[in-house]
Amino acid sequence: MSDPDFSELLLHDSEAHSASSCGALSSFETEHLQDLQMTLLDLPWEQVLCSHILPYLSTKDLFYLRSVSRGCQALVQTHFHLQFHVNTNSIGDRFTPEAFCTMTRDSTCLRTLCLRGAKSWLTSDILLPVIAANSRLEKIDLTGCLALSGVVVYSIGVNCKSLRHLCLENCVGLVLDNFLSLMQDQSCLEFLDLSGCWNLDDDLVVQLVPFMPRLKHLLLANLYGLTDRSIVAIAHNCRSLIHLSIRGCWRVTDSAIKLLSQYCQKLKGLQVRDCRNITEESLVALWSRKVRIDRPQPLSSDRFKLEMEADNPLRIRLVL
Template identity: 40%
Template sequence: RAHDSTGSRHADLHLLDLPWEDVLVPQIFSYLPLRHILSLQRVSKPFQSLVQLYLANCRCFDSTQLGSQLPRSAFCNMLKDNAVLQRLDLRSCSDWLTDKELLPIIGQNHHLLHINLNSCVQLSRQSLVAVSLSCPHLQNICLGHCEWVDCLSLRSLSDHCKGLEALDLTACRQVKDDAICYLVKKSKRLKSLSLAVNANISDVAVEETAKNCRDLEHLDLTGCLRVKNESIRTLAEYCSKLKSLKVKHCHNVTESSLGILRKREVSIDVEPPLQRALVLLQDVVGFAPFINLQI
């Protein structure tokens, strides 16, 4: 209950009396977990309206905050009025998300910078084409384990989203060397790229990536069985900003190429041969022996 300077009482002030768009949404709701905000809808109809206002104006929607039990109908209702999203993470919707639910959201949000569709296996190439056409400022997209991503849809992304800085194509097995070569010639700002778990990727794609993406910092080639030392040497030659490289299970990549990057303190997920041997020995005998190496 508020008082003026003379001590007389004014009418009761409630939370909802504060300005919604200028105070409650940006100064209070933006700091609350999404699941707590949604629970306020059960308090009263005015709170329900306030929550809808928040959802229509939120810049970030992260489905992982709601767990894997987010109903399809609730999801569609939550974002139906939003046209200002910048970040969209739908990993927790992977069990049921299809083009039908995603396309309207993509179509009305032209300011998206970050999209995570990891393991959303029920989508189709139509979704990636829609992202390409609707989100020209896109910087980061995760498409890991989305086997529906093909060369044509990736070309569309390359043509229209030239500001891409991070792209995850882990286990996108339809993607081949030619699509990656096309991509990196268009997306020269790439700093992070994952081509992991793709037997179609060879030295051709890696070398083209190295020559075109000079700002590359992180490259994941885990399980790319056709990648060899030659492309890793090219990577070392052209990508001076490289910070990490993953080549586990790349059986044709050896220390003769990795050693060049180690000298530059690039983080590599495969240990040097001597260190691997010591770890193995320690596992077998239970201790690491002292070794005197004289060269």
């Protein structure tokens, strides 16, 4: 509420109140005072209110404002039509389908759509028209949206060719066929989160990553069907990779991590917690490159080498 125009409006209201409390005013003064009195709705809607004031209101406050009068209802609806971002993360599952439809029914220029935690109220029937009407979406976050079907992912692949960030964490109903449209042209995608999507395995990753050469962040935690096949495909196709999470993918082995270390030279972060077949043998090269790994690094590299040599003299070659 620190916008200069709004502060000036409050000042005018204060001055008018002070003048009226000093006694009777002449007709000229009354007419002049009426010219000075303004309401919120008298400010330019698109240039001032929708651009510099309403974006600072929470979703809940916008709906409160919308209920004040018909004018406020029209103002807030204009704001919904012009907005570039829809974010209900702070509301989660307390939102309603009716409120979401009100927010998005006129939206055609959305850039981000963040609906994290909409476990029950968000359905495919509600979301599909929004995706179809907003082809310039760059970020979509559907974490934990359990009521969605795979047709939503298919629609994203068909309509959103400028997508840079896609989060489908814990969307447990997804299968390989839902991603066929993403295997056409997603060259802009830089962030993909499929963590917790239990039905996905090597077949998806191997087919998907060749179409995402700019991928920088790939999160595949708790995909229990993931094996070295996926890591090999990632190593060969995602040379720009910065962060990889395969936490809980217990079938991945040291061999795949060594290949990843060799090919993904830009890697800065790796999550391998609960990957019981990945040992320090494959991680030591990444530690030497200052890659952040969610496992404690040995206190002394010399001590680590001596311990490996004591266990098996042949394994010391992997460290040197």
